[in-house]
Amino acid sequence: MAIDEARLNAFLGKAVGDLGAAISAVLISLGDELGLYKQLATGPHTSAELASRTGTAERYIREWLANQAAGGYVEYSADTGKYFLNEEQALCLADPHGPVDVAGAYTIVEALFHAKQRASENFRTGKGMEWGEHHPCLFHGTERFFRAGYNANLLSAWLPALDGVVQKLTAGGRAADVGCGHGASTVLMAKAFPKSQFVGIDYHPASIETARARAAAAGVSNARFEVADATTYQDGDFDFIAFFDCLHDMGDPAGAARHARQALKADGNCMIVEPFAGDRVEDNLNPVGRVYYGASSLVCVPVSLAKKGPALGAQAGEKRLRDVVVQQGGFTRFRRATETPFNIVLEARP
Numbered sequence: 001m002a003i004d005e006a007r008l009n010a011f012l013g014k015a016v017g018d019l020g021a022a023i024s025a026v027l028i029s030l031g032d033e034l035g036l037y038k039q040l041a042t043g044p045h046t047s048a049e050l051a052s053r054t055g056t057a058e059r060y061i062r063e064w065l066a067n068q069a070a071g072g073y074v075e076y077s078a079d080t081g082k083y084f085l086n087e088e089q090a091l092c093l094a095d096p097h098g099p100v101d102v103a104g105a106y107t108i109v110e111a112l113f114h115a116k117q118r119a120s121e122n123f124r125t126g127k128g129m130e131w132g133e134h135h136p137c138l139f140h141g142t143e144r145f146f147r148a149g150y151n152a153n154l155l156s157a158w159l160p161a162l163d164g165v166v167q168k169l170t171a172g173g174r175a176a177d178v179g180c181g182h183g184a185s186t187v188l189m190a191k192a193f194p195k196s197q198f199v200g201i202d203y204h205p206a207s208i209e210t211a212r213a214r215a216a217a218a219g220v221s222n223a224r225f226e227v228a229d230a231t232t233y234q235d236g237d238f239d240f241i242a243f244f245d246c247l248h249d250m251g252d253p254a255g256a257a258r259h260a261r262q263a264l265k266a267d268g269n270c271m272i273v274e275p276f277a278g279d280r281v282e283d284n285l286n287p288v289g290r291v292y293y294g295a296s297s298l299v300c301v302p303v304s305l306a307k308k309g310p311a312l313g314a315q316a317g318e319k320r321l322r323d324v325v326v327q328q329g330g331f332t333r334f335r336r337a338t339e340t341p342f343n344i345v346l347e348a349r350p
Helices: 005-033 036-040 047-054 058-070 087-093 102-114 116-125 136-161 165-171 184-192 205-217 253-263 287-305 318-328
Strands: 075-077 082-084 174-178 197-202 223-227 238-244 264-275 333-339 343-349
Touching: 005 036, 005 058, 005 102, 036 047, 036 087, 047 058, 047 082, 058 075, 058 082, 087 102, 102 116, 102 136, 102 287, 116 287, 136 165, 136 184, 136 205, 136 264, 136 333, 136 343, 165 238, 165 264, 174 184, 174 253, 184 197, 184 205, 184 223, 184 238, 197 205, 205 223, 238 253, 253 264, 253 318, 264 318, 318 333, 318 343
Parallel strands: 174 197, 174 238, 197 223, 238 264
Antiparallel strands: 075 082, 264 343, 333 343
């Protein structure tokens, strides 16, 4: 068989890059955990200086820095022998309020390896895996990764793109955050709209416990959190209901949409934030799609299948979501309000 050398070399180049990235995942998490990125963000350091200022061993730090520089996560000056973060690297690796929490995302990667044996069983049997069965680092990593996007976009772009929601919340309304997890989105909205009342809803008790602690630490008094399923929570008469990156995971997304429709006021708004995806597989064969298909294989699809759900997956696309929300959920108006490279923001109204 004739081998195309150029194509072979191109593939091997990509594979070696991916292998280096996979091996470096542990080192990125260590850089975050040990405060190495935060210290590098203060200015250039030699390996000895970084080790001294972070209470770590120089020989390990020397190797870590070389790995990070080789991967483009850290800058190196051959003239000074020092390493540093440029402004863009620091924004993504050392700033908890930055637009993307790259290091936080690697906590999700750690969780996926914990799930490997269950995933192997699921692939063979078609069974699922509940959200609460995952290693706790998944919950913390998910909070960090998505919180960065919410900080960057929720108040400045997503809510203003909806029809009249900012005005309702400013004046004082009732809002629900369904599938709230650790409550990052709930707390962010509650702080921005102190006249409104917010309720965060999630079926995972440990996440609700964390959400309550997060709200208390933030001094938020206009948000409460309850353990409930997306199809059975009792509150109603909401001006606004939000689903942040969770509808596609659910065992009964159509039931969740119907319940939200019933819980909304006649002039209410429902916002569905979902991972960015096109409607066709070929639309999603790109780096963002790769990330989401990977997470979907190990988290999203198993969570839905654990409840005998439709397993929409993280790359469901707007067309399938429209069918769930409108055709099955009972909403009559549906549109894409806005988008980012990582999310599509959909608005549904009764």
